[in-house]
Amino acid sequence: MEAAQPGRRSTRDWLVDVLVFVIGFGFTVYVTYDLLQPVPSFVPEQAGNPGWLIWLDFVCATVAAIGLWWRRTRLMIPLAIFCVAISSFTVSAGFTLLIVLFTVAVHRRFPVLAVFFLGITATNGIFPFLRPENGRHYWETVAWGSLFLTIVALWGMVIRARRQLVASYRDRAERAEAEQQLRVAQARSVERNRIAREMHDVLAHRISLLSLHAGALEIKPDASPDEVTRAAGVIRASAHQALQDLREVIGVLRDERAEGVPEPPQPTLGALTALADESRSAGVKVSLDVAVEPDGVPDGTGRTAYRIVQEGLTNARKHAPGTTVRVNVAGSAGDGLVIDIRNPWPVGGLTATIPGTGTGLIGLTERAVLAGGRLSHGRTPQNEFALTAWLPWPT
Template sequence: MDPSAAPRHRRSRRDWLVDSAMFVLAVAFGFYTSVERLHATPLPPAWLFPLDQLVSMLGCAALWLRRRWPVGLAVTLVALSAVFEMIAGPMLAALFSVAVHRRPRTSGTVFALSLLAAAVFTRLRPDPDIPPLAMLTLGLALQGAAVGWGLFVHHRRRLVLAQRDRVARLETEARLRAEQAQHQVREAIAREIHDVLGHRLSLLSVHAGALEFNPGADPADVARAARVIRESAHQALQDLREVIGVLRAPAGEPSAPTRPGPPSLADLERLVAESGQAGMRVELCDDLGARESVPDRTGHAAYRVVQEALTNARKHAPGGAVRLRLTGAPGEGLTVEVVNDAPAPAPAADVVAPDAAGGGHGLAGLAERVTLAGGRLEHGPVRRDGDGGRGGWRVRAWLPWPT
């Protein structure tokens, strides 16, 4: 539907001014024509002159309805203009209204009818003082000017509406992009906090549980466990301060001048050693041969894969052996595979997978991290023959390693 064709239930101050101007111009046109005819030769037949004035006044009064029924009023005045001369003023105003408030096709149809009415008027009531062709040309020029002006206003209004819609769409798109960026930032922060603190807190839980269930342990072991708890708690606080520092830092500035970079494959030995101190049996098989050439982004994602897999194994398969394998080469990609056995004392039915126990938030965030790095993540249970029906869990990630 044409937006300019929507009915107006209430006139604004501008509408009142425009309608009043149209009415005054139509009255002035009719008054001028009437005065001219009083001092010149009246158009035949002479008895139509008083009726012409009456019809002109009614047509001027009807202009106040041009916003409600523009097409009907215009067609009526065009039909009357085929017989009455002084109705030309209201008729031109009606043509202008149709061109403004209706589609160009409708305006063109009404304009064609007005041309036909002008030809009929020239035929029925020729002016003795003006040649018929000149009289017809003058009428066509006035009607064409009214319709052309109205079409200009119509298209200008549509252009303004289109620009407003475009601005509104751009604002909406900008708001959606900002919300999406904020959502992505929140997800990245959540993944980082989960990966960093989840590993540290799981170490704290393991060592604290050992102290709780072995109250009569050797004092040296208690002191060692307490030291590991203290160091892990301190490191967790440091990691948390780094994340908060990133959030508080101004845009484009580092959070601290000495802030260490993200962990990479060079830190895997330390990660494996921490897990070993917590009682895990981790076997590392490194077939890369050129670990230092792995890009930082790929190395960081690989480190997080191993960290999350070890944390899940520590929570859901305590006591089970873990095998970590790194393979790949430049141009082929980096493959990280972590496989943990089910805990030896527990049957397979009691083995809880990470997705089932923890809701899978860690693996879901890990999958997003790997995908953002351009890789793929696979995880699921594994079954091996000869293990008494026990199974385990495998996490396998492929990451790009360009040449």
Template sequence: MSGDKQVYEPQAFAGRRWLLPSALIKEFDPDPDRAGRTRRTVRDWVVDFSCFVLAVFIGLLAADTLRSEDLPQGYAVLDQVLGALSCAAVWLRRRWPVGLAVAMVPIGFISNTAGGAGVVALFTLAVHRPFRYVAWVALADVALIPLFFWLRPDPDVPYVWALVFGVLLTGAIVGWGMFVRSKRQLLLSLRDSARRAETEARLRAEQAQRLAREAIAREMHDVLAHRLTLLSVHAGALEFRPDAPSEEIQRAAGVIRESAHEALQDLREIIGVLRADEPDDSGRPQPTLAALEALVTESREAGMKVTLDQRVTDPAAVPASVGRTAYRIAQEGLTNARKHAPGAEVTVAVTGAPGEGLSVVVRNPAPEGPVPHVPGSGQGLIGLTERATLAGGLLEHGPTAAGGFEVRGRLPWG
């Protein structure tokens, strides 16, 4: 040694330590975390009692064979005492599966009446521990079988057949225990998969609900922003011009009343969608591109100067989702122009054909004179951009070189 300290890697050693028989020594002591956490159920009590009865039954059968063997009286008594203690130790098989199985290897070699407890211990070890633990104990049992039958031969069974029977019995016990262990692990895996599937389904349902609420919120903004802007603009006009002619006041009051009525009706429709237990029986269909002329007419009646350039031959032939998105783009453009450029002439141009796509452009020049402040958050254009993207299209908006504002949407039309 040169004086350098040799460094051991615990993790690397832990992966290979099961190769050593000394690794079984750790299993003699119970796992404190495991021992204080599990309790026997009614099924566990039934199984443990059955195992105890089986060990006692096999021990009694072995006790009858002691009479046919030429054994000293003291050794026969020791055999039976060890068998009784082994049967009582079966109740500890859940807490110390490895310790009990290892202890039964020398005891089973000495005591013939402890064979039933050894069978139960080996089976329990195969059920509750990995195969590396079972292999050491099973190999030890198999190695002692020839010596056991050589020292204590069975007068009714030939030596070779006794060896074959002992080896086959040990293999059958190990195989049965490993089968039960695999079945339990499969059931646990299926339960875990079921719980994970339920969690994923719940998360998907929550995500779908959140997306639906966001879609309803965008729809509510698109529907109500147009109506409420009319209310705000005309109410502001009445506030700033209290001495306006009675005809203008009457017309503004009519627009306010009609816009309030339409806004309330739209709000009722959206609330009806939110109520899952109540059917939506309003009967009002969602607007499409065919309703664009009615929107422009409504804006003109409210005092706006709107020019509609409709170059789509058959608006009803436009797919409903595409037409609804185009309608919302035009509606949002008119709403913004009414708020930020009152009195300016707004141009709405719609062009397109099947296979070429649908284009919607809303443009207004710079406003003339001071503009009354109308609150706005800009969420309408953000929502429209997302709506157009989901539809497979594109939405652009921003100021023009002349100081105006332009909203341009491009939507697919297959």
């Protein structure tokens, strides 16, 4: 609001500009015509002014009135200076001077308005000497002029303050809208990451079982028809279950639920036995020891623990096939829940007969941290691969 920006005028700007020009120039014409009469009726106290002064007043007031068309541009300051110069003797430019003062108060900062106000107030003190009014005392003329100038300046300052307040509200609304859009974008990104984690945790386990069963058929080309039939049945059932899990995950992620309500599929510690049996059916040796009562563990902690065990078994099938995986779950309320998954380090180093994305452990670490816990993994001095997690278990 420091200065009006150049550009095309709106319909409202045209209407306002026409109105102020008609008021300013119309007042100039009317006062000049009245002063040229033998006995002025509108400004009788100015009777007896010489003709040259009346016409000089008219010319200067006309120039100022024409300048009103550019009062909102960079010509505002030159127009204001010109008005200060002519305000010491002009009568017919009275309304034009007030319009310029009001415009400066609305569109310029207070220091600019203060300088202009002081200048025009000073010339108001000179006016009674150059254009003395019949029947009025000097201080009466100065007081009335100062009163009108003060009222107009204060009015313009109020309008400026109101516009600034509206502009600040509009800016806050725009920032709030932009922040809302940013929050929506962040929510979408979080949701995409959540979908990726759920897809990995749910499907990696099933697909790894499919790969193991298919590999068993591949290495036994002389398998009997019954064995092939059983293996094909297991593959079909695993594939069907994988599709079912995928369908459930997508349905859950699309379904809007109240915050904190469990969303299926959300297996907890009670499903670890079924998870171990699935791995054993694929030929993985699993030793499962759950030293806690599954029903006593909070659902959120139980779900995170289930995903950790699921990913641990999947990694063991990928990188250490044929080894025995030991899964121990222990803890207590207040001390936390500890999940420890270990398998012998494979001879020849880590292998990956089943391809993977390499993000499973990263996702598990993120899950554990988000749950308020921690997770570590790596080779131990006993030449084992250990995946250990601690999750909070409040009392």
